[in-house]
Amino acid sequence: MEEKETTIIFGIRAVIEAIQNDETIDKIYVQKGLSGQLIQELQQKTRSGEYNISYVPVEKLNKLVKGNHQGVVAKISPVAFASLEEEVEKTLSKNTSPLFLLLDQIDDVRNFGAIIRTAECCGVDAIIIPKKGGAPVTADTVKTSAGAIFKIPLIKVDHIKDAIYYMQASNIKVVAATEKTDSLLYTTDFNHPLALVMGNEGKGISDSVLKLVDEKAKLPMMGSIGSLNVSVACGAFLYEVVRQRL
Template sequence: METTQVYGVKPLLEALKADQNIEKIYVQKNTQGEGIKEIISLSQTKNIQVSYVPIEKLNKLSKNENHQGVFARLSPIGYISIEELLEAILKEKENPFFLILDELTDVRNVGAIIRTAESTGVDGIIMLKHGGASINEQTVKTSTGAIFNIPICKIDHIKDALFYMDSYNIQTLAASEKTDKLIYEIDLKQPTALIMGSEGKGVSKSALKMAKVKAKLPMLGETSSLNVSVACGVILYEMVRQRLI
């Protein structure tokens, strides 16, 4: 578990609506706006303590990030085990879609990926306990609160997740440039776990070796690669496109 903080109107509203265990909310004195009013109203309904403070206090708490006049301290985010995730989702869906993040280190990239994953109906995200980005206030902010609406697992090794996926007959797909196959050639209607690699190295060698399928995005310009959160978004929306047909 990791302690975290939330700032910004929309992320905090999402946290409140998702019944996250918020310890305290700080609101800038004399701040107006419908979002702020809704935060205060929900806080009163849920008996969450609200302190009205000067902007200097919020700047300090958020380390001068764009807090939009609100800041909250949350109790640690809880993680579901991969066994619980698979058993729960497979009871509900025949063709689930999971996302495995292999040693991603940039918290903003992780937050952006979580936001897109939740928006595209991904059923769960699997991350490393150690060796990757932590879940902190920047992750929450970048996800715009989507992190509270999608199950997240923490595992010791990526290979553990891949073993589980194989045991449940879930296709493991590595996003990698080390293949001739394009993502558009892959059947994403079936149960699938997409592996996205780190910003610098891509998917690790061990995960590439274990993945049942590898695919890449076509690159038509001089640029040789995309930001990992952008690439992940493109692939996830190809999954959506296939499943909407």
């Protein structure tokens, strides 16, 4: 994966030019209530829904940059994203038991980075995230991943459901890591083409996604606390896959 410098750009015209130059923009912050011809032009450029846009108070923008941001700040991703179709096709052509990881709106950039690091160690072929609602790829993500982010393909999709449909159409079984089941991961068969779904730190996997998966599995919880940190849970699941496949 191509490594690029983590960059924050600001100013409406600068962000418009970045879009026109096909920069990999991870997130755009727009001041609430902003109006004018240039902001209308920016809204037209981002109307496709391809961009992750948050409308925020001016105080948020002032914390992100020091300077005349004109109400618009954007973060350019330090990595280039891969194509779902191309990556799945390429992986299936060389691997009879591929392993994909689908992240349903992981919020915390450090959790995201830790998951990427573990995924690379466990031989995950690609990580799929939604274009909107998930943690952005930041310098903290890169640091926490210990460089693994540049060694494993990252894919953005409009919705995790899109990736699930594509996986299933490609004969890849989709398994959700969720407490909403009686099946333990230790009794789940991972010796086949697999896509593992991990959910949000607080809400878990959304119900609409859970309805689509082929199987569900959970970790046994022996203590009084009801859940693990998502990066820890992800590590437990991935290493059970590794154990079964060794």
